[in-house]
Amino acid sequence: MDTTLTLLDLGGAVALLLWGVHMVQTGVQRAFGPGLRRFLGLALSSRAKAVAAGLGITALLQSSTATGLMVASFASEGLIGLVPALAVMLGANVGTTLIVQLLSFDIARVTPLFVLIGVMMFRHGSEPRTRDLGRAAIGLGLMLLALSQLLSVMTPYEDVPSLRMLFGAIATDRVVAVLLGAALTWAAHSSVAVVLLVMSFTVKGVVPLEAGMALVLGANLGSAINPVLEGAHGGDATGRRVALGNLINRAIGCVVALPLLGLIGPAMVEYQPNLSRALADFHTVFNLAVAAVFLPLLGPMGRLLTRLLPEHVDPHDPGRPLHLDTNALETPPIALGNAGREALRMAEVLAEMIRGAEEAITGDDRSRVSATKRMSGTLERLNTAIKAYLVRIDPDALSEADERRAAALLAFATNLEHAGDILSRNVMALAAKRLKRGLAFSKDGEAEIRDLLHRLATNLNTAGAVFMTEDLRAARILADEKAVFRDLEAKATEAHLRRLREAGTPTAEATELYPDLVRDLKRVNDHLVSGAAYPILESQGVLRPSRLRGE
Incomplete structure (x- = not known):
C-alpha cells in the first residue's frame, strides 16, 4: 500500500x-x-x-x-x-x-x-x-x-x-x-x-x-x-x-x-x-x-x-506550384505571366470549393464538408508560393507597369485565399452545424442559396477574366456585382424573416443559420471584386474613394 x-x-x-x-x-x-x-x-x-x-x-x-x-x-x-x-x-x-x-x-x-x-x-x-x-x-x-x-x-x-x-x-x-x-x-x-x-x-x-x-x-x-x-x-x-x-x-x-x-x-x-x-x-x-x-x-x-532526404514531388498534389519557373525570374514579364497562371489555378480551386459548398449546404454528404475545408490549405500553399516567387524577382528589372502588375497579382491571390478561408471556416461550419442538428431550409430558402452560389461561381469566372485581360468594362461589370449581392442579401434576409413569421416561432439556431450563410457568401463576393476589379478601376482613376455623398 x-x-x-x-x-x-x-x-x-x-x-x-x-x-x-x-x-x-x-x-x-x-x-x-x-x-x-x-x-x-x-x-x-x-x-x-x-x-x-x-x-x-x-x-x-x-x-x-x-x-x-x-x-x-x-x-x-x-x-x-x-x-x-x-x-x-x-x-x-x-x-x-x-x-x-x-x-x-x-x-x-x-x-x-x-x-x-x-x-x-x-x-x-x-x-x-x-x-x-x-x-x-x-x-x-x-x-x-x-x-x-x-x-x-x-x-x-x-x-x-x-x-x-x-x-x-x-x-x-x-x-x-x-x-x-x-x-x-x-x-x-x-x-x-x-x-x-x-x-x-x-x-x-x-x-x-x-x-x-x-x-x-x-x-x-x-x-x-x-x-x-x-x-x-x-x-x-x-x-x-x-x-x-x-x-x-x-x-x-x-x-x-x-x-x-x-x-x-x-x-x-x-x-x-x-x-x-x-x-x-x-x-x-x-x-x-x-x-x-x-x-x-x-x-x-x-x-x-x-x-x-530529396524533395518528394507528388504530381497529383493540387497545392504544388506548376508554373513558377525559377529560370524566368530574370525576365520579369515572363515571371509575372507564370505567377498569373498559378493565380488562375487558385481560382480553379476556389471554384471547386464553391461547388463543394453547394453540395454540403443543400445535400446530406458530410464528407463534402471536410473535403472542402482541406482545399483552403491548397489555396494557402499556392498563395505562399506565389508571394515567395514574386519576392525573388529583381526589383531593379521591374518597369512601372511590371510593378503595377505584381501588385495586382498579390491582391488577386490574397483575396482568393481570404475568400477560401471564409468558405472553409464560416460557410462549412454552418453546413456542418446544419447536418449535425438536422436542420433543413425551406424550399424557397434552399433555392435562394443555390442562386447565390451559382452567381458567386459566375462572378469568380468573371474575376479570372478581368484579372487576365485587365479590361476596364469587364472590371466595371464585376464591381457592379458588389451592389447586386448587397441587394440580394437584403432581399434574402427579408424573405427569410417573412417565412419565419408565417411559420411561427422557430428555434434560435434556425433563425441565425440562414442570414449568417447569406452574409458570408456576400463576403466571398466582396473579395472577388476587391481582388480583380478594384486594382484595375483604381489604376484608371475611376474608383471613388468613398461611397458617402458629399456634404
Missing part, C-alpha cells in the same frame, strides 16, 4: 512538473507568438544571428519543438535556407537549458509569489497578453512546487531496495541511462521536465552524478526524436531535414561525451560542488559545445541531408 501511494505521489509530482512546463510554453507563445515569428524571420541573415535568435526565442518558449516548427514553416515556404534553419536549432538547444539554470538555484521560497502574481494577472488582466503572461507565471510556480514535492516524496524512500536496484542498474550502465533518458523525454515531450527530474534524483543521492549526466545526455537526444518521428508521417522535406540534422548533431555529441563522463564528472564537481548546479552546468556546456563544433560544419551537413 505504501509503495502504491508513493508511486501515486511521484506520478502526481511529475505530472504537475509537466503541466507547469506546458503552461509556461503556451503562455509565452500566446503572448509573443506572432512577434517571435516576425523576429525570427528578420534574424536569419547569418549563422551567428540565427543561433542567437534560436537561443532567445527558445529561452522564452522553453520548447525547441515550437521554435523548430517556426523554422520548418519558413524553410518550407522558401523564405530561408536549410543551413540557417539548422543554425537556429543549435541556438534553440542552448535556449532550453536556461530555465534549467534558473531552477537549479534555491528559489523554492518564491513559489507562492509566482503563483499569486500569475493568478492576479490572469484573473484581472485587461489585455490578453497580460493574462497569457500570468499563465506563464503560474506555470513557473507549479514547476517549482513540483520540484519541491519530488524532493519530499523521494526523501523517505531513497533507501527502498527496489528503488535502489532500479537506479543501480542505471548507474552501472551509461548506455542504459542514455536510452532511459531519451525514452522519458520522448514520452514527456519535454527535455526541461526530464532534466529537472534527474536533478532532483541526483541531489537526493538516488542517482550518482555520472549516471545523472548520462540521463541528461539521453534527455537531449530524446527531445530531438519527436520532430523526426512526426515528420516521418508526412510534411515538407525541408522540415524533415531540419529535424534529422538536429538529431544527428545531438547523437554525435552524445556518442563523443558518453565515454568522457568519467573525466567530466569530477571536473564538474570540483568546479561546482552543488550537484544540482553541476548537472545544470553540464546540460548547458554540452549544448554550447555541440553548437560551437557543428556551426562551421552546417554547409556540408546541409548538402548531406539534401541527398539523404
Whole structure:
C-alpha cells in the first residue's frame, strides 16, 4: 500500500512538473507568438544571428519543438535556407537549458509569489497578453512546487531496495541511462521536465552524478526524436531535414561525451560542488559545445541531408506550384505571366470549393464538408508560393507597369485565399452545424442559396477574366456585382424573416443559420471584386474613394 501511494505521489509530482512546463510554453507563445515569428524571420541573415535568435526565442518558449516548427514553416515556404534553419536549432538547444539554470538555484521560497502574481494577472488582466503572461507565471510556480514535492516524496524512500536496484542498474550502465533518458523525454515531450527530474534524483543521492549526466545526455537526444518521428508521417522535406540534422548533431555529441563522463564528472564537481548546479552546468556546456563544433560544419551537413532526404514531388498534389519557373525570374514579364497562371489555378480551386459548398449546404454528404475545408490549405500553399516567387524577382528589372502588375497579382491571390478561408471556416461550419442538428431550409430558402452560389461561381469566372485581360468594362461589370449581392442579401434576409413569421416561432439556431450563410457568401463576393476589379478601376482613376455623398 505504501509503495502504491508513493508511486501515486511521484506520478502526481511529475505530472504537475509537466503541466507547469506546458503552461509556461503556451503562455509565452500566446503572448509573443506572432512577434517571435516576425523576429525570427528578420534574424536569419547569418549563422551567428540565427543561433542567437534560436537561443532567445527558445529561452522564452522553453520548447525547441515550437521554435523548430517556426523554422520548418519558413524553410518550407522558401523564405530561408536549410543551413540557417539548422543554425537556429543549435541556438534553440542552448535556449532550453536556461530555465534549467534558473531552477537549479534555491528559489523554492518564491513559489507562492509566482503563483499569486500569475493568478492576479490572469484573473484581472485587461489585455490578453497580460493574462497569457500570468499563465506563464503560474506555470513557473507549479514547476517549482513540483520540484519541491519530488524532493519530499523521494526523501523517505531513497533507501527502498527496489528503488535502489532500479537506479543501480542505471548507474552501472551509461548506455542504459542514455536510452532511459531519451525514452522519458520522448514520452514527456519535454527535455526541461526530464532534466529537472534527474536533478532532483541526483541531489537526493538516488542517482550518482555520472549516471545523472548520462540521463541528461539521453534527455537531449530524446527531445530531438519527436520532430523526426512526426515528420516521418508526412510534411515538407525541408522540415524533415531540419529535424534529422538536429538529431544527428545531438547523437554525435552524445556518442563523443558518453565515454568522457568519467573525466567530466569530477571536473564538474570540483568546479561546482552543488550537484544540482553541476548537472545544470553540464546540460548547458554540452549544448554550447555541440553548437560551437557543428556551426562551421552546417554547409556540408546541409548538402548531406539534401541527398539523404530529396524533395518528394507528388504530381497529383493540387497545392504544388506548376508554373513558377525559377529560370524566368530574370525576365520579369515572363515571371509575372507564370505567377498569373498559378493565380488562375487558385481560382480553379476556389471554384471547386464553391461547388463543394453547394453540395454540403443543400445535400446530406458530410464528407463534402471536410473535403472542402482541406482545399483552403491548397489555396494557402499556392498563395505562399506565389508571394515567395514574386519576392525573388529583381526589383531593379521591374518597369512601372511590371510593378503595377505584381501588385495586382498579390491582391488577386490574397483575396482568393481570404475568400477560401471564409468558405472553409464560416460557410462549412454552418453546413456542418446544419447536418449535425438536422436542420433543413425551406424550399424557397434552399433555392435562394443555390442562386447565390451559382452567381458567386459566375462572378469568380468573371474575376479570372478581368484579372487576365485587365479590361476596364469587364472590371466595371464585376464591381457592379458588389451592389447586386448587397441587394440580394437584403432581399434574402427579408424573405427569410417573412417565412419565419408565417411559420411561427422557430428555434434560435434556425433563425441565425440562414442570414449568417447569406452574409458570408456576400463576403466571398466582396473579395472577388476587391481582388480583380478594384486594382484595375483604381489604376484608371475611376474608383471613388468613398461611397458617402458629399456634404
